[in-house]
Amino acid sequence: MKRKGLTKTMSPNTNEKKRAIGVSQWNIAWRRFRKNKAALAGAFIIGFVIFLGIFDALIAPYSPNESPGFYVGETRVPPSLKYLFGTDAVGHDVFSQVVYGARSALFVGFGAAAIAMSLAVLVGLVSGYYGGIIDNVLMRITEIFLVIPFLLILLVFLKVITAVAPSGVGGLSMVTLMIGIFSWAGNARIIRGEVLRVKESEFIEASKSLGATTRRIVFKHVFPNVLHLVIVLTTLMIANAILTEAAVSFLGFGDANSITWGQLLQRANEAVKEAWWEGVFPGLFITLLVLGFNLLGNGLRDALDPRLRE
Amino acid sequence: MESCQNLSMIRYIVRRLLYLVPLFFGILIIVFVASRIAGDPIALMTHQNPHITAEARLRLAEYYGLDKPIYEQFFIFVWQLFQGNLGNSYAIRGGTAVSTLISDYALLTFELQLSALILSLLIAIPVGIISAKRQYSKLDVTVTTTSLLGTCIPVFYMGIIAIIIFSFFLGWFPAGGANSILVERYPFGSHLIDSLWHMILPTAVLTFAILAPVVLLVRSSMLEVLRQDYILAARASGLSERTVVYKHALRNALIPVVTYVGLFFGGMLAGAPITEKVFNWPGVGRLFVEATTKLDFPVIMGVTVFITIMTLIANLVTDITYGYIDPRIRLE
Numbered sequence: 001m002k003r004k005g006l007t008k009t010m011s012p013n014t015n016e017k018k019r020a021i022g023v024s025q026w027n028i029a030w031r032r033f034r035k036n037k038a039a040l041a042g043a044f045i046i047g048f049v050i051f052l053g054i055f056d057a058l059i060a061p062y063s064p065n066e067s068p069g070f071y072v073g074e075t076r077v078p079p080s081l082k083y084l085f086g087t088d089a090v091g092h093d094v095f096s097q098v099v100y101g102a103r104s105a106l107f108v109g110f111g112a113a114a115i116a117m118s119l120a121v122l123v124g125l126v127s128g129y130y131g132g133i134i135d136n137v138l139m140r141i142t143e144i145f146l147v148i149p150f151l152l153i154l155l156v157f158l159k160v161i162t163a164v165a166p167s168g169v170g171g172l173s174m175v176t177l178m179i180g181i182f183s184w185a186g187n188a189r190i191i192r193g194e195v196l197r198v199k200e201s202e203f204i205e206a207s208k209s210l211g212a213t214t215r216r217i218v219f220k221h222v223f224p225n226v227l228h229l230v231i232v233l234t235t236l237m238i239a240n241a242i243l244t245e246a247a248v249s250f251l252g253f254g255d256a257n258s259i260t261w262g263q264l265l266q267r268a269n270e271a272v273k274e275a276w277w278e279g280v281f282p283g284l285f286i287t288l289l290v291l292g293f294n295l296l297g298n299g300l301r302d303a304l305d306p307r308l309r310e
Numbered sequence: 311m312e313s314c315q316n317l318s319m320i321r322y323i324v325r326r327l328l329y330l331v332p333l334f335f336g337i338l339i340i341v342f343v344a345s346r347i348a349g350d351p352i353a354l355m356t357h358q359n360p361h362i363t364a365e366a367r368l369r370l371a372e373y374y375g376l377d378k379p380i381y382e383q384f385f386i387f388v389w390q391l392f393q394g395n396l397g398n399s400y401a402i403r404g405g406t407a408v409s410t411l412i413s414d415y416a417l418l419t420f421e422l423q424l425s426a427l428i429l430s431l432l433i434a435i436p437v438g439i440i441s442a443k444r445q446y447s448k449l450d451v452t453v454t455t456t457s458l459l460g461t462c463i464p465v466f467y468m469g470i471i472a473i474i475i476f477s478f479f480l481g482w483f484p485a486g487g488a489n490s491i492l493v494e495r496y497p498f499g500s501h502l503i504d505s506l507w508h509m510i511l512p513t514a515v516l517t518f519a520i521l522a523p524v525v526l527l528v529r530s531s532m533l534e535v536l537r538q539d540y541i542l543a544a545r546a547s548g549l550s551e552r553t554v555v556y557k558h559a560l561r562n563a564l565i566p567v568v569t570y571v572g573l574f575f576g577g578m579l580a581g582a583p584i585t586e587k588v589f590n591w592p593g594v595g596r597l598f599v600e601a602t603t604k605l606d607f608p609v610i611m612g613v614t615v616f617i618t619i620m621t622l623i624a625n626l627v628t629d630i631t632y633g634y635i636d637p638r639i640r641l642e
Contacts, residue, residue: 140329147330148337149580149621152614155602156341160348243464247584250466251599265466269588273485276474283467290462 025304029228032303039299045292049285052102060096064259067091076275086277088267097259098282104260105242105289108176112241115180117187117234124191125226129199129218139192145185151247154182158253171255179244187233191226198225228304235297239290246286261286323630330622335388341614342384351400351605352376374400376607387611396615397608402600408612411597416616418488419593422585423578425513430521431571435564437521438528443555445533453525460522465581469515469588476511483511486590512589520574527570531563538562565635572628576621 033039052059061084062068069075069083070091079086085094127138161174198204199222207217248254249262256263261282268279352370356362371377375386390397396408403411441453477485488508490496496504535541536559544554582595590596594613601609 144333144336147333147576147622147625149614149617150577151580151583152598152617153337153341155583155599156344156348156610159602159605160344163349164347239462246464247466250464251583251587252603265464265470269466269470272470272473273478276478279467279470280474283464283470287459287463287467290464291459294458294462 029303033299036299036302038295042292042295042299045288046296049102049289050106052099053106056099056103060099062093062096064096064100068093079277085281086275088275088278089271094278094281097264098261098285100259101261101264101282104172104258107172108245109238109242111176112179112183113234113237115177116183116237117230119184120187120191121230123188125195125218125223128192128195129222142185142188145182150182154178154248155253158248172258175245175248175254179241183237183240187237190233191229194226194229195222198222231304232297232301235293235300239293239297242286242290326626326629330626334618334622337618338614339384342387342611343380345605345607345610346380349605351607354605355401391615396612399609400606401604402606402609408608411609412594412612412616415592415594415597418591419579419582419595422509422512422516422591422593423582426516426520430517430524434521434524435528438525439532439560442529442532442536457522457525460518465519466584466588468519469585472511472515484508488592512585512591516585524567524570528563528567531566532559535559535563568635569628569632572624572631576624579617579620
């Protein structure tokens with residue numbers, strides 16, 4: 001196998017500058033990732049959903065709150081050419097609703113993961129590197145969040161939020177915030193473990209003996225080495241957040257004014273008997289997107305693992 | 311030496327308990343205050359009554375003790391809690407005692423969750439082991455793909471699909487509930503068979519949902535263990551493959567599985583509402599969702615107490631068990 005490794009040419013002319021190409025960790029990871037078909041499939045799925053999210057107004061034949069079937073008596077009709085996924089009880093076109101739901105799913109997924117992972121990285125880094133009392137205190141707090149019954153507390157807090165805050169985009173942001181706030185603890189522990197491992201490395205010791213400040217060591221040396229783990233965890237967290245939002249909306253605690261796939265499933269639950277298409281299609285998309293992120297996450301994990309030899 | 315271990319274990323348990331008790335009350339306070347901020351149950355109860363007066367609302371508030379300041383309400387709650395009294399529901403089943411509600415429904419939730427957990431472990435562990443032993447074979451690929459899909463499909467979606475296929479298209483199983491409403495519908499006239507018949511679909515769905523991640527966990531854990539040096543040493547010392555795999559490798563591979571199951575135990579009660587909603591299963595999860603929607607404070611607090619205690623105990627037991635079975639932890 002041709003190694004695009006070290007030098008481009010080995011010529012007797014040593015005056016020529018020989019450039020090293022493509023040996024950084026990221027290059028290796030990218031090459032490995034490219035070869036992983038499942039990971040590529042995952043990326044493709046995510047790309048497809050992002051595409052739906054961006055161009056939803058162009059793809060969906062009807063606008064989000066429009067009920068094209070209502071006045072013409074075409075409520076609860078099965079999939080046809082006019083209504084690709086059928087209509088629901090009020091005459092909404094399920095296909096349009098699913099398309100518009102893509103954006104919400106991505107919003108909640110990325111948003112909640114951003115919140116959760118920022119907290120997790122912060123706590124994990126500080127706790128792992130500084131140790132001592134800070135570590136102790138932070139770990140106690142982490143434990144509290146880990147032990148609290150997740151869904152229980154989430155439902156109660158969502159009820160509070162929906163009573164206190166306005167809905168619309170605001171409502172969905174609140175849901176995202178809540179999910180993010182209660183999901184950081186597990187990953188914080190994992191990141192802390194990795195930080196502890198990296199801390200023992202010799203290059204950290206070298207930095208310290210060279211007189212680098214703690215801040216510099218943490219952000220310039222420790223963090224980049226934990227980054228591969230953070231990337232994988234983030235991807236998986238996005239998948240998790242999407243599932244959680246769907247579950248919460250299904251139970252009726254989501255934002256009733258926004259169109260998310262979980263909301264669609266909630267409305268479909270009553271209609272399962274007469275209108276299978278109301279539930280099957282949104283659920284299919286949830287599964288697909290979550291699968292995409294899982295495949296991507298696994299692929300990234302395999303690609304970025306520094307211990308795997310090529 | 312043995313007593314030394316036991317003493318430190320007891321010290322550990324006591325330390326954890328000292329930590330868990332304030333945590334328990336902390337959670338109670340949070341839920342208590344949050345539910346009261348979330349709204350006024352009196353308003354919910356009476357909004358459909360056009361003749362209600364503000365005075366009547368005040369009297370209702372007095373009756374339920376909701377007019378008192380929040381800290382006083384909380385003290386009364388804790389005081390009653392220590393006496394074993396969880397209060398009466400506001401709106402569910404005409405104000406029955408919360409403890410009755412919970413004991414009625416908890417049994418059904420446990421029935422479902424425990425059956426699913428046991429079944430899934432019985433299936434997942436062997437399947438995971440075989441899959442690991444025959445890595446990259448067709449069986450392995452099928453297993454991993456199915457399990458991966460299983461982790462991605464939301465449980466309630468699985469339930470909906472199962473209901474559509476097995477209940478409506480095929481008509482084999484009832485679509486929900488724990489028992490048929492009409493006694494005439496009992497198969498063979500037996501209540502027991504009727505209950506089992508209703509349990510099959512939700513249990514099957516829940517089992518699949520649980521076993522998917524466990525299979526993947528067992529498989530990856532097993533693969534990791536089989537790569538270790540001591541396995542090579544065991545093989546080299548002439549032990550049969552069977553002994554190596556099932557006696558030595560398995561024991562070590564199951565450590566993360568035990569942790570997972572332990573944590574799952576804690577989380578399973580909290581996750582019950584979803585399955586219970588899909589299958590209309592009368593369990594504690596569904597009770598909690600109903601109570602939170604109706605702002606039925608006594609039930610909310612009662613279920614919170616119940617689930618939190620279970621979760622904390624499950625976590626404690628997992629911690630202790632993990633300390634016992636993984637000697638590496640003990641030496642730390």
